[in-house]
Amino acid sequence: MNLNEIRARIETLKNRKIGMYRKDFLLTWEKTRDEIDATFDVADILRGLRDAGISPRVWDSGIAVSNFRDNSTRTRFSYSSACDLLGLYVQDLDEGKSQIAHGETVRETANMISFLTEAIGIRDDMYLGEGDKYQREVGKALDDGVAAGVLPDRPTVVNLQSDIDHPTQSMADFLHLAHHFGGLSKLKGKKIAMTWAYSPSYGKPLSVPQGIIGLASRFGMDITLAHPEGYDLIPEVVELSKKQAKESGGSFKHVNSMDEAFQGADIVYPKSWAPYDVMLKRVPLLHAGDQAGLKDLEKACLANNAKFRDWECTEQKMKLTAGGKALYMHCLPADITDVSCKAGEVAATVFDRYRDDTYREASWKPYIIAAMILLGKFQDPAKVLAGLVERNRKRVG
Amino acid sequence: MNLNEIRARIETLKNRKIGMYRKDFLLTWEKTRDEIDATFDVADILRGLRDAGISPRVWDSGIAVSNFRDNSTRTRFSYSSACDLLGLYVQDLDEGKSQIAHGETVRETANMISFLTEAIGIRDDMYLGEGDKYQREVGKALDDGVAAGVLPDRPTVVNLQSDIDHPTQSMADFLHLAHHFGGLSKLKGKKIAMTWAYSPSYGKPLSVPQGIIGLASRFGMDITLAHPEGYDLIPEVVELSKKQAKESGGSFKHVNSMDEAFQGADIVYPKSWAPYDVMLKRVPLLHAGDQAGLKDLEKACLANNAKFRDWECTEQKMKLTAGGKALYMHCLPADITDVSCKAGEVAATVFDRYRDDTYREASWKPYIIAAMILLGKFQDPAKVLAGLVERNRKRVG
């Protein structure tokens, strides 16, 4: 984007009806279409500014809290990069993975870390029924803190992956699609296959496939969700996606065949996840610290997985897609057959061909996160961005 | 504070006689009353600037070392927030909790981490007789480094809790009191009850109660220190507080009854700590890594604690205070009966009523820390602050 394009995009943003100020970004389906689009606008503008050498730094000081209750490399770096780009210093909150805080502790910690804090990024995807709940509890505590005059301002909470959604991933994925296909409007009528794929590992969260169907269904796409019997997602999210698909002028098919999903697809997203049932059973075992029970569950689950080794994104399967050239997507790291494991989600030659695409896909995440923060913190984001253009401060040199 | 009030406060600061430049902030009783007041001035001014949207950033680059030899969430965040507000990047020094460095190692490390360092925050409260000693050893090494021309400038050491004092806590507590009661001068003649309270945990440091009596005794307050027999603090600190109380026109009572302390109190600070004797016994066991010995000591100590379950800040006890409305204080987290434990330091209804007050109390800590750094680093802090007002750089946007 050149400066004129940046300015035009700021005008577009100005005309959107959004109410994201002092709100958190937890689930894409809680956001209006205008708010989704505004997030893409801001992400594009921030990247445009940086590419043009103009510093998008809006804070001269300020803290961004990074609360990872599960391992992460790429989201951690995306979050740090986003915060640093805006001028925020990232302070880790290490609560320990296993500990689930409740009530008083959450309320207190949320306030104690927020006196000079602008944003709080939280990854909490280990326990079904807990991650999203925890993020809302933090948000509520912050609201109370502001209302009581304890906090000078409301930090914005960004969901860096919960048990339900992974909005920084799905939004980055779709900004990638918008750029790949020449605009969000081009997604209408495109067929996307969100399918389970075989992996030798176990217990991968449901939030990525849920995030994808929950967002794809906003753009009038033809969605096929495919997985072996028993590998369900959270039923409410599937129902919601069906409803949204219909409302946006698209469609939603739910099948048990990878081939059927790939047939004529414009986009394929083959990715392993653990069955909903297993994730449910895991929660009390994790809570109880029942290592033997967890081991048994893992064993049973892996044995079941093994029945579906043919759920692999092979060259053969790719041939079923539209023109044999569907865009392959993955949140990375992928389980690549004969590379990262003996048998995995994707054939090495397929992955090789799309590697740069998946890297490009990932490259949007820092900007998406920065956009979420900016929109949560400023009532008039267009004005703030216009101010950056006008200020015209060099990022480098 | 509006800009005029900020300017007026800078004038007040200008008239104080202070000698804090290139000195460390280790114990409040090593500071003159003017220096204590200057610290409050600077904290208030920095908060005023931030609230007014003016950036208090004084460094364009610079390192702040964070050396936590014991766990911390709130002080860690306060320190990070303070440093970031001033423009410093926080680099953790992870030495491992158990390791006590001496002599050559301290001297060398202190210099190696300080070539571009402006501030060093140290928490070292595990070993009685060690924490303060270690902080002074670091300070001495820095003095030597400057004298030898090895270091371009003297980083200032801030005590983030030692075995003796917890000045960032006590100073934040008293800045809270100043705001609560309408000025430090209003504290004269107020009755403060620093009392032990029951907790099911063990080994809490003595530095908070010591910090409170050591600072309360500077303002002409009527102090009552209360604890069960045997739960003594470091005798020298109690003696010093008595002396200071007298000199400042206040009084100091030392009793073995929580009720007596609460009687007519304007402020109550009920908080558990380990007996001085136990802390003394713990040191050689910790040094020897004698886990069995430590376990035995803990068991004996908890058994003894259990005799004093009635040392709880209940509604009944609160009724004994002045008008039944004493201000409840705590450094957090509190052990709340039926919330964080079965029986603890404070009843849930009492804590509920004062929760926001305790949060506000904590909110001063980042500014107190920033003030300590600023006063240690600048010979003419009033000029620096006036410069910030004049520069009038926006913190946001």
Next chain:
Amino acid sequence: MNLNEIRARIETLKNRKIGMYRKDFLLTWEKTRDEIDATFDVADILRGLRDAGISPRVWDSGIAVSNFRDNSTRTRFSYSSACDLLGLYVQDLDEGKSQIAHGETVRETANMISFLTEAIGIRDDMYLGEGDKYQREVGKALDDGVAAGVLPDRPTVVNLQSDIDHPTQSMADFLHLAHHFGGLSKLKGKKIAMTWAYSPSYGKPLSVPQGIIGLASRFGMDITLAHPEGYDLIPEVVELSKKQAKESGGSFKHVNSMDEAFQGADIVYPKSWAPYDVMLKRVPLLHAGDQAGLKDLEKACLANNAKFRDWECTEQKMKLTAGGKALYMHCLPADITDVSCKAGEVAATVFDRYRDDTYREASWKPYIIAAMILLGKFQDPAKVLAGLVERNRKRVG
């Protein structure tokens, strides 16, 4: 340096023929003499600017990745300080020490952490044959990422210690020598003794002595490398150093006597390392996680070490040096006899006399690292530095 001296030095830099832009700094012997000198120029200029109170911050935002695959305090702080000085935020990449990444994982991680990244510092010195290889693999992945349009810019990789070289150490050491002796040109004909010394510990990397002989041999120095029989360095590095010494008009002697090395030396660098053979044997044991095998190897190695306790830098040995006053150097921490251990690399009185010198030696490291980053990231570093002088932004206040 005053401003005129800084300006003059920028002129000197301008006249150097350098091709460091978008290149990594992995081994000093891959750099031309002009490039080595340019690195010293930039380090001196950056320090000069900071000492003059002028901010050398060139980035308004940007990430620096810190990837330590082995413990470090001083290099970690040097790296953080360097990055912060230039305006970069340091994000740690914690991959775990034991894990060696290969192929797909390295390629992917290198890209995923680099979307907004300017520099990547890597310490990887545990496995002979691995560290340098890994750093090159990262560099290659970054090149590919730039070529594919995935990365907006090429982050520069800085070797913070590999199995082969430790250029931030050796370059800091020689900038110290340049200042100590009044210029690099004064090193010509100086005798430097890089000698093994006894230590009660085991497995110290070879990269420091290799870095020293690999760099000393660029300046026409008379090098003596001394160690007990069997304590060889990587043969290729020794051969290369011999060749370089000759080319630069110096000489290279390889002996098995500490006394012979000290005889008439202007500079002595007595430092323990593990024998090349042992390091080779260690690799498969480490890979296999063979704790028993490692223990046996350590035992045998320490027993062998014990035969060479007289390889200590004593007062007596110092008397052998030129005028008895050779400059003692060490990368720190040194094993000091009767201080950090019973018998070590250096006598306490010798170390005492040179302590400040070793601290000064270390003080150059942050500036050397900052120089390496700047030279890797800017095509016209002289212009960038001149811009900083002209901008004349205060670092403090």
